[in-house]
Amino acid sequence: MAEREDKNNYRNPSQDVFKGLWEAKVVIAIAFIAVFVRLSHTNEQPTTVPTAQVITTSEVANYPDELIGKTVAVRSRPLQRVGLSSFTVSDRRFFGGEPILVVNASGRPFDLPSDRENIIQVTGEVRNLAIAQIERQYNLSLQDQYYRDYINKPVIIARDIRLAPDSTAITLR
Known part of the structure; x- marks a missing residue:
């Protein structure tokens, strides 16, 4: 029985790495979205000069x-x-x-x-x-x-x- 508990608690190191990479991708994607939204709303007035x-x-x-x-x-x-x-x-x-x-x-x-x-x-x-x-x-x-x-x-x-x-x-x- 003790052997069975050890098998349930055993984690594959490659699964931990993939799980960590997935979580990092999600965090990076959220950061990109936040930066994009912030940049698109920073200037209320257009900074371009009318063509003249x-x-x-x-x-x-x-x-x-x-x-x-x-x-x-x-x-x-x-x-x-x-x-x-x-x-x-x-x-x-x-x-x-x-x-x-x-x-x-x-x-x-x-x-x-x-x-x-x-x-x-x-x-x-x-x-x-x-x-x-x-x-x-x-x-x-x-x-x-x-x-x-x-x-x-x-x-x-x-x-x-x-x-x-x-x-x-x-x-x-």
């Missing part, structure tokens, strides 16, 4: 009728802040370039770089500045006194603002 025609600020200033309503991307130097949610950009380093107003409608604050030599990329729709209409459409509060010089001029309503990728390769006039 890359142009210069001079083109916005000189050909506004052709660009109104179109989404464009501009790589330029920031000039100065205008109000709480806007700033100007220009691709002309010295005299002659008319600055273009950029209204930040991205929903994320953007601090102008302290080094004005840094190039930023702005992607958004070209529009004529109509303060009341833009405030309603984008839920913004623009202070009229800062925007008097830009009324009925082309502006970019920015949906994405960032430091320009590989800005060292960009040479602006």
Whole structure:
């Protein structure tokens, strides 16, 4: 009888190894599923920038009728802040370039770089500045006194603002 109990308690070492591997596969599969689910839900907002025609600020200033309503991307130097949610950009380093107003409608604050030599990329729709209409459409509060010089001029309503990728390769006039 003692011999029979020994046979029932005997385990094959290869069965233990296979059982351990099976359990490891299950744990690894669960970990992969958890990582996949986490990665697919980390960003609420899309990180891709809308496809846009890359142009210069001079083109916005000189050909506004052709660009109104179109989404464009501009790589330029920031000039100065205008109000709480806007700033100007220009691709002309010295005299002659008319600055273009950029209204930040991205929903994320953007601090102008302290080094004005840094190039930023702005992607958004070209529009004529109509303060009341833009405030309603984008839920913004623009202070009229800062925007008097830009009324009925082309502006970019920015949906994405960032430091320009590989800005060292960009040479602006």
